[in-house]
Amino acid sequence: MKPFEPEQQPEPVEIPKEKITYERKKKHPGRNAIPDHLPVREEIIEPDIDTAGMIKIGEEITETLEYTPASLVRHRIIRPKYVHKETSEIHIATLPERPLPKAIAEATLLAHILVSKYIDHLPLYRQTKIFSRDFGYIVAQSTVVDWVARVCELLMPLYEALGRSVLESSYIQVDESPIKVLAQKEETGKSPPKNIFQGYMWVYHAPRSEQVWFNYRKGRGMNGPKEVLCDYAGHLQCDGYTVYDDIAAKRDEITLLGCLVHARRYFDQARDSDDERSAYALSLFGEIYRHERELKEKPTLEERQQIRTRHTMPLLNTLYQWARYEYDKVLPKSPIAKAMSYLHRQWPKIERAAQDARFEMDNNLIENKIRPLALGRKNYLFAGSHDGAVRAAMMYSFFGTCKAKGINPYDWLVDTLNKIPSHPINRIQDLLPGYIQINDV
Numbered sequence: 001m002k003p004f005e006p007e008q009q010p011e012p013v014e015i016p017k018e019k020i021t022y023e024r025k026k027k028h029p030g031r032n033a034i035p036d037h038l039p040v041r042e043e044i045i046e047p048d049i050d051t052a053g054m055i056k057i058g059e060e061i062t063e064t065l066e067y068t069p070a071s072l073v074r075h076r077i078i079r080p081k082y083v084h085k086e087t088s089e090i091h092i093a094t095l096p097e098r099p100l101p102k103a104i105a106e107a108t109l110l111a112h113i114l115v116s117k118y119i120d121h122l123p124l125y126r127q128t129k130i131f132s133r134d135f136g137y138i139v140a141q142s143t144v145v146d147w148v149a150r151v152c153e154l155l156m157p158l159y160e161a162l163g164r165s166v167l168e169s170s171y172i173q174v175d176e177s178p179i180k181v182l183a184q185k186e187e188t189g190k191s192p193p194k195n196i197f198q199g200y201m202w203v204y205h206a207p208r209s210e211q212v213w214f215n216y217r218k219g220r221g222m223n224g225p226k227e228v229l230c231d232y233a234g235h236l237q238c239d240g241y242t243v244y245d246d247i248a249a250k251r252d253e254i255t256l257l258g259c260l261v262h263a264r265r266y267f268d269q270a271r272d273s274d275d276e277r278s279a280y281a282l283s284l285f286g287e288i289y290r291h292e293r294e295l296k297e298k299p300t301l302e303e304r305q306q307i308r309t310r311h312t313m314p315l316l317n318t319l320y321q322w323a324r325y326e327y328d329k330v331l332p333k334s335p336i337a338k339a340m341s342y343l344h345r346q347w348p349k350i351e352r353a354a355q356d357a358r359f360e361m362d363n364n365l366i367e368n369k370i371r372p373l374a375l376g377r378k379n380y381l382f383a384g385s386h387d388g389a390v391r392a393a394m395m396y397s398f399f400g401t402c403k404a405k406g407i408n409p410y411d412w413l414v415d416t417l418n419k420i421p422s423h424p425i426n427r428i429q430d431l432l433p434g435y436i437q438i439n440d441v
Contacts, residue, residue: 258349
């Protein structure tokens with residue numbers, strides 16, 4: 001069955017051509033200023049002559065940057081013990097609460113390890129070698145792995161609260177990305193690392209609250225997102241993966257929105273086999289995104305909606321009608337036909353997103369959130385276990401939300417680890433990065 005019904009040829013649209021001009025390169029703007037908050041080490045260098053009979057008329061200041069290596073500090077807690085002379089009762093101060101009471105690592109060290117692993121993508125075995133090389137502190141990798149596991153166990157209620165907060169938004173985006181996991185003995189009958197399991201990170205992003213939630217699953221099937229979205233009500237922006245259509249078909253409270261950038265990629269992939277048609281489609285996409293950049297600079301929803309109505313929708317309709325007309329002229333299994341067919345299948349969802357300026361035109365925001373996962377794959381190749389993949393999902397969630405909100409992840413994690421042992425569980429959401437209670441639009 002053809003995805004398009006025959007139709008009259010649409011009127012061609014004149015795409016504004018970019019005028020190429022050449023300008024002389026400007027001089028280098030200069031180096032960035034040194035931040036004021038950095039500590040200062042002053043060094044005064046006097047002339048190498050006797051200045052006793054001279055008058056100081058000023059000074060020249062030159063600022064450079066030094067690096068002070070990080071350090072481990074031996075925190076010694078001394079608690080004097082006293083005995084009451086009359087009652088013989090012994091008194092001693094209570095030890096301050098620590099995230100891991102029986103571990104030697106305090107919140108600052110634990111936060112450093114987690115930030116180094118999940119933001120700087122430094123595997124734990126490399127961190128233990130750095131401790132040994134730079135500080136002379138020898139710690140087993142298994143000990144550090146245990147610290148990470150126990151911290152994640154401590155933070156699990158907060159991670160679950162973040163997931164609930166994301167799903168409370170009336171508009172979320174979703175995408176998935178693969179992650180390799182060492183297969184466990186009970187699953188394969190063989191010991192790792194001989195077998196590698198293909199798991200998936202499902203990523204849910206709430207653009208309005210700037211929160212992201214990674215959810216690890218052992219596969220790409222329907223069960224994971226179906227379980228997460230079983231009570232969701234609102235707009236769900238996604239690509240053309242049929243799992244989302246199946247979920248929405250069984251839940252009237254979910255309205256699907258399309259992703260324009262996925263449609264564009266199909267036309268971009270068809271350039272080698274049909275450059276002329278692909279170039280025309282890509283030029284229309286270029287105009288659409290030029291208006292989207294203009295839209296993001298507008299302060300009010302009304303102004304943004306005007307751009308969508310006056311510019312975006314006419315261009316999108318031109319693209320769609322052109323694809324309908326051209327489809328009968330191309331080979332059904334060619335890349336350009338696949339691009340046109342994908343656009344047709346996704347058109348109702350793409351049109352729905354474009355018609356309302358409250359929504360993004362694509363899932364680019366969530367794809368940006370997935371980049372740390374891709375970088376991590378290059379450095380540590382796979383998660384050591386399914387539990388390890390769950391921990392990775394947790395940390396990518398917290399740190400991705402910190403980044404979106406402009407919060408220093410290390411500072412947030414140190415503060416949270418110090419507070420969470422005694423924090424009321426019914427107010428756990430107060431510890432989320434930048435948490436404020438918002439009224440969802």
